Amino acid sequence: MQTLVKRTLYLFLWITGLTALLALSGLVYLWFFSQGTQPHETKDLPHLGWLVSAVIAEIVAVVLLLAKKGLKYLPETQTDKNSGDTIRFMQNFISSGTSATIVSNRVSWLASNSELIEILKDKAKAGIRIEIITPHALPDEIRDALAGVSFIVTKETNPPEARFTLINGDRSGAERLAIARGVHPEHEITIFDNNSGPQISTSIK
Incomplete structure (x- = not known):
């Protein structure tokens, strides 16, 4: 859905740009190639300056509107083609934070990722709060490897399919x-921040 919104905004931007380009092309044609009533006489276009200024102002206004008011409120999205891309994202995403809360209905992605386990372990040793929330208890080997991490078991019978971090x-x-x-x-990850989804982040907390 977020990708569709972005594409729609970019489509409007392209339409505005093409409209401005056509208008400028017409003005250039009238100014340089359209002849007046006398040979070698160009038609007088007293409002040409205003028209060019209006076209430029339109382009600038649309760009500023999208850049400053629109796009910053849209969350980032990415689509991972394989599990390796997702694991790399999780490593980078968790490494960039001072605390992490992971809500997942399965932990196969964690059990097979020794690098991510080391990142979580190092953060926990540094006194940073790390929580892993799952519907079922994790295997003992994972719990032992992540000493200092808080594990919360919800015992849900129908946990959500999406994973929240x-x-x-x-x-x-x-x-x-x-x-x-x-x-x-087609594994899609949507990233919200304080601009694009403050109410979502607050509800998760």
């Missing part, structure tokens, strides 16, 4: 929330 939950205004859904090669 919240970082910087203890820093108001700096929260970032990643929601993963779907399967590879």
Whole structure:
């Protein structure tokens, strides 16, 4: 859905740009190639300056509107083709935060990722709050490897399919929330921040 919104905004931007280009092309043709009543006499276009200024102002206004008011309120999205891309994202995403809360209905992605386990372990040793929330208890080998990490078992019978990862939950205004859904090669991750989804980050906290 977010990708569709972005594409729609870019489509409007392209339409505006093409309209401005056509208008400028017409003005250039009238100014340089259209002849007046006498040979070698160009038609007088007293309002040409105003027309050119209006076209330029339109382009600038649309760009500023999209850049400053629109796009910053849209969450980031990415689509992973394979599990390796998702694991790399999780490593980078969690590494960028000062705390992390992971909500997942399965932990196969964690059990097979020793690098991510080391990242979580190092953050926990540094006194950073790390929470992993699952519907079922994790295997003992994972719990033992992640000493210092808080494990919460919800015992839900119908847990959500999406995986939620919240970082910087203890820093108001700096929260970032990643929601993963779907399967590879169409595994979509949507990242919200304080601009694009403050109410979502707050509800997860």
